[in-house]
Structures are given as structure tokens and as C-alpha cells.
Amino acid sequence: MVELPICDRAGNALLEFRFVTEDELGRLAERVTVPASLVVAVHAQAVLMMFDSRRRQWELPGGMREAGESPREAAIRELGEETGIQGVDLSFAAVAEFDLTKPERRELLTVYRVQLQLVPRLTVNDEALDFRWWSPSEPVSEDMSPLDAEIARRVVQSSTS
Template identity: 85%
Template structure:
């Protein structure tokens, strides 16, 4: 685990990562915008990373909330759309706070997790060009989002045992 804040090659910064309850997330959503959700999919102590077609890097599945959608609903929908994984029971893990560029803004993201017993059938699509199972004990490659890798490491460590 590295000390925060950390930056990626585009200048985006993971400022803080907090393990809170989903009830606390609900209170946060009433005060600030939480526009997106990420999902840490764990199998055999490895994390599912997808190669994002737009950002051209390995990152966690997830994305923006649609109008009227809760952070959990966004996580479920995005996981299905980006990976083809449906019908899994996500658990809320944490809130990640970012300082983002292009456009410059402060953003909070909801982070969910699911531990799978069986490797799912994954679906390559317009958003996810490929998938890999990344053991968080391995170094972060140049092609991987260091922000998403750090989130994955913290979630895996918190759910071990």
C-alpha cells in the first residue's frame, strides 16, 4: 500500500480512500456529487482489470451514474455492460476521493467489491478491449492505472480473511 496522494500520467490524483458504511455513502451523496462507481472483482486473490478503449489502460470496471440511478445501481449496470458479469451480489467497500483533470474537478466515487468462486465468462466490447486477472502483490505496469491499482490493493487487503 502506498501513501496517498498518488497521481497518474494524466495528472489525476487519488487524494483519499475511506472505508465507510453504505449508510455513510448515502449521507455523502446528499451533500456532494458522487457521479460514478467502481467495482473490485476478486477471484483467487487476483483482481479483474479491463483494458479501457478510450483511456488505453488497464483499470477497474465501473463508470458514471445515469439520471436517477444510485451508486449501487450504477456499479451493477456498469459491471454488466463492461464485462458481461451479471447476477452477482456486490458489497459496498469504500469511497475514493479524486482531484481530476480535463476538466479540473474534485470527485467522489463509490467503490464496490465482489468475490467470485468461479472465473466468469467475460465479454470483450467497445469499452473493454481485453481483460486480465492482476494479483495486487505484483507491481503496477506502465499500462495500468496506478489509482485503480491502489484502490484494488486496499479493497483486497480489507476483505482478506
């Protein structure tokens, strides 16, 4: 793990990563918006990363909440849409606080975790051009989101400690 904050090449910063309960989200959401969710899908201590077609980098599956959707519902939907993984039981892991650049804003993202017993059949699509299993002990490549990699490292480490 690295010391926070850390920035990506676009100037977005991961400011804080907190292990809280899902019940604490309401209190946190009173001061910072929670518009999106990420999923750390783990198999054999490796994390599923997808190559995002728009940002052209490896990152965690996840995305924006739709109207009326809870953070958990968004995580489940986004995981299915981006990877084809359906019917898994997500565990709430943490919240990550970001300072984002385009447009400038401060946000909290919910982070969920799923432990996969078998390697799933993954579906390439308009959003996810490819998939890879990345070990958090490996270095972060130039074409990987350092923010998502750090989130994955912290989630995986918390489940093994």
C-alpha cells in the first residue's frame, strides 16, 4: 500500500480509503455525494481488472448509480453489464474519497467485494474491451489506474489480515 493521497495521470486523486459499515453510508453521504460503486472481484488472490474503452486503461468494474438505485444495486448492475458476472453475493468493503478533475468535484465511491470460487466467463463489450487477473503484489503498469489498483490492494489485504 502507498500513502494517500495519490493521483492518476488526469490529476484525479484518491484522498482517503475507509473501512466503514454499509449502515454508515447515510451519515457520510450527508457531506459528500455517493454517485458510483466499484467492485473488487477476487479469484485466487488476483483481482479482475477490465480495460475501459473510454479511459483506455485497466480499472475495476463499476460505475454510476442510476436514478433510485442504491450503491449496492449499482454495483451489481455495473458488474453484470461490464463483465457478464451475474448472481454473485457482494460484500460491502469500504468507501473511497476522491477529488476529481473533469468536472471538479469531491465524491465518495462505495467499494464492494466478491470472492469468486471459479474463474467466470467474462463478456467483452462496448465498455470493457478486455479483462485480466492482476495480483496486488505486482507493480502497477502505465496503462492501469493507480487509484483502482490501490483500492484493490487495500480490499485484498483487509481480507487476508
